[in-house]
Amino acid sequence: MFEIRKNFNNAKLHCESINGTLAMPKNATITRKINEMVFTKRNQVYRNQFYFGLQKQSLLEPWRWMDGTIAGTPLSIRGGTRNNGLYHNWKGVEPNNARRDDFCGSLFTWHGGWNDIYCDACLAFICEQRTQCTRPNLQQGVTTNMLAPNSYDIGTVITGFQCTDNGAQLVGAHSIQCVDGTWNATAPTCETRCPRPVAPSNMESPVELQDFYRVGTSVRFLCLHAWDEGSGNAAIECQHDGTWSDNPTCVTRCQRPASPANMRANGVLQDYYYVGNRVEFRCVDATDHLLVSSMRCSWDRTWRGEPACVKRCGRPVFPANMRAQAALLNSYQVGDRVTLGCVHRSDVLGGNAAIECQDNGAWTENPTCARRCSRPHNPVNMRPEVVLQGFYGVGDFVRFLCVHESDRLVGNAAIVCQDDRAWTESPTCVARCTLPNTPARARIEITNNEQQLYEVGEEITFGCVDSNDEMSGPSQIRCQANRRWSHVVPTCLKRCRGPNPPEGLVLSSGGNVQEFFSFGVTITFQCSNANDEMQGSSSMSCQGNGRWDTALPVCLKRCERSGRFYYVGGRTPRYSCPNADDLLQGSAVSTCLDDRTWSSGVPSCGKVL
Structure with missing residues (x-):
């Protein structure tokens, strides 16, 4: 029994020594x-406890004695054990x-x-003398x-130690x-080696890597980029199964971005940002146009997006004689265009x-708009002196002429384009x-106001050259607004003097013959005595030359006897009696006399x- 204080492992080594x-x-x-x-040492040793030869490797492993055999345990959920029926002296819980x-x-x-206690606690301990060697701990x-x-x-x-893993080496x-009671040497071990580790993504080892590593050897990895953030244990360890413990990782980060020109961050900038983080910016000048507001930390540690502020132009101002081709905005971005045109198309x-x-x-x-006059309209009844252009500058003039040469021009013949x-x-x-x-044959003459040109409303009066002629048409004509006379020029036609019909010839219409007859008038005659015979045309028409188209007819006097007619001086056939024995009483021949009677009566x- 030793009162000196040691942790469990050192106490074990002390006993073995x-x-x-x-x-x-x-x-x-x-x-x-x-x-x-131990009762005699109560209140004399640290914590009134002594180590004895009982240990376990992990929570779920059984409790074992120093010779490797399993010790008894009660049911202890918190202790990770179940009652196995073997001897034990656990107290309470x-x-x-x-x-x-x-x-x-x-x-x-x-x-x-x-009592179960953590193995690093320093306690007194109790050893027992060996009379045999315990089973070696392999x-x-x-x-x-x-x-x-x-x-x-x-x-x-x-003897005959072997490694269960063919790839391991007995050491x-x-x-x-x-x-x-002790073994003269420690049992050999099997050393499992790990191959050269592969550097995790975006990481590197600060030292040159070897081809193989012993179990328990550590290799440290660092992030390639100093601003990346390491996650996990930076050192991996070669494990007994020849594999490495879990690799660390480097969380990609972006360094603090520089503020773009004329912009400031919304808030305080950090030193580092994770992938996907965004930084928002705003324009230093509030009147500028925020083209792009943010940038994003990308997987390649660069910032994506180019925040930018661009100057803006206000609503454009231009002369009153100009206008925009589209509705105006209150502000415009750099590069925007506004197309202007002249208010006046001319x-x-x-x-x-x-x-x-x-x-x-x-x-x-x-731009500028130079004032011009558009093509002028031709005044009524006028034409330009030269071919008209589409537009004219201020001060240009256009001269007009009357379409009708007879017209009278009133005003200045030239019009001028004004400002x-x-x-x-x-x-x-x-x-x-x-x-x-x-025309001369018209036999007409102007009796008043003879001139070459006449104003609208002026009149001309005509008369016949021969007073015996007859005028055809109005004797006055008036100048009209359409430059035409109200009537055609009249003509004077010669008249025919009334014929002197011979005795026995009378007008069919009755009455006396007129002194003159107009052109185209036809008169018809008839014999006053129905027994008379007319020689010549019974009708005659007055021609334009003042002559009749035919001579007067004549009426030949006739006498009628027994249904037959005889001209004056004509004699009847000789009469005779049908009966020769009869005596003709009267003249055998009778002559037609001028008074249309017979010289003798009808004989019998x-x-x-």
């Missing part, structure tokens, strides 16, 4: 003897694994009960066919011998029609009529008495 081991009270008898010893790593056994001086992966269940007699030699003594645009918003917030120079895009007052053409033709036949 004196050819012993930590005490193993495997039954009640040994427990009672040990309790009698022990083992309770109070610190989650209480894997070593101690006993109390007051009652000798067992590391995992080491085996031999000479292992006994529990102990070995002094002088026993164990240490190939045989051990039991001498004075004006000519000078310079670039499109003004552009520049990066200094100003517009390029406005207000209007032409001076146009001239007018007053309609006039020209002197009408009066009588009997001779």
Whole structure:
């Protein structure tokens, strides 16, 4: 029994150094003897506890004695054990694994009960003398066919150690011998080696890597980029199964971004940002246009997105004689264009029609509109002296002529393009009529106001050259607004003097013959005595030359006898009696006289008495 304080492992080594081991009270008898010893040391040793030879490797492993055999345990959920029916002297709720790593056994001086405690605690300890060698503690992966269940007699030699993993190498003594209750050498171990580790993504080792590493060897990795954030254990360890522990990782980060020109961050900038984080910016000048507001940390540690503020132009101002081709906005971005045009279609645009918003917030120079007059309309009844153009500059003039040469031009023949895009007052053409033709054969003459041109409303009066002629048409004509006379020029037609009909010839219409007859008049005659015979045409018409188209007819006097007619001087056939014996009484022949009577009556036949 040793009152010096050691942790469990050092206490175990101390016992082995004196050819012993930590005490193993495997039954009640040994427990009672040990309790009698430790009771005398109550209140004299640290925490009134002594280490004894009981230990476990992990929470779910069973409790084992120093010779490797399993010790008894009660049901203890917190302690990670179940009752196995073997001997134990746990007291109360022990083992309770109070610190989650209480894997070593101690006993109390007051009652000798067992307690589980963390193995780093420094306590007094109890050793027992060996009379045999306990079963050697072989590391995992080491085996031999000479292992006994529990102990070995002094002088026993164990050989034939082998590694269960063909890839592992046996390290240490190939045989051990039991001498004075201890083994003369530590059992060999199987060393599993790990191959050269592969550097995790975005990480590197600060030292040159080897081809192989022993179990327990660590290799440290660092992030390639100093601003990346390491996650996990930076050192990986070669494990007994020849694999490396889990690799660390580097969480990609972006460094603090620089603020773009004319911009500031919304908030305080951090030193580092994770992938996907965004940084929002705003324009230093509130009147600027925020083109792009944020940038994003990308997987390649660069910032994506180019926040930018651009100057804006205000609503453009231009002369009143110009207008925009589209609705105007209150502000524009750099590069935006506004197309201008002249308010008056007749004006000519000078310079670039499109003004552009520049990066200094100003517009390029406005174009100009030179004032012009549009093509003038021809005044009524007028024509331009030369072919008209589409537009005219201020001061240009256009001369007009009357379409009708007979018209009278009133006003200035030339109109001038004025500064207000209007032409001076146009001239007018007053309609006039020209002197009408009066052919000689018309036998007409102007009796008043004879001139070459006549104003609208003026009249001409005509008369016949021969007073005996008859005028055809109105004797007055008037000049009209359409430059035409109200009537055609009249003509004078010669009249026919009334014929002197001979005796016995009269007008069919009755009445006396007129002194004159108009052109085209037809008169018809008839014999006043129905027995008379007319020789010649019964009708005659007055011609334009003042002559009749035919001579007067004549009526030949006739006498009628027995249904027959005889001209004056004509004689009847000789009369005779049908009966020769009868006597003709009267003249045998009768002559037609000028008064249409017969010279003698009709004769008769009588009997001779």
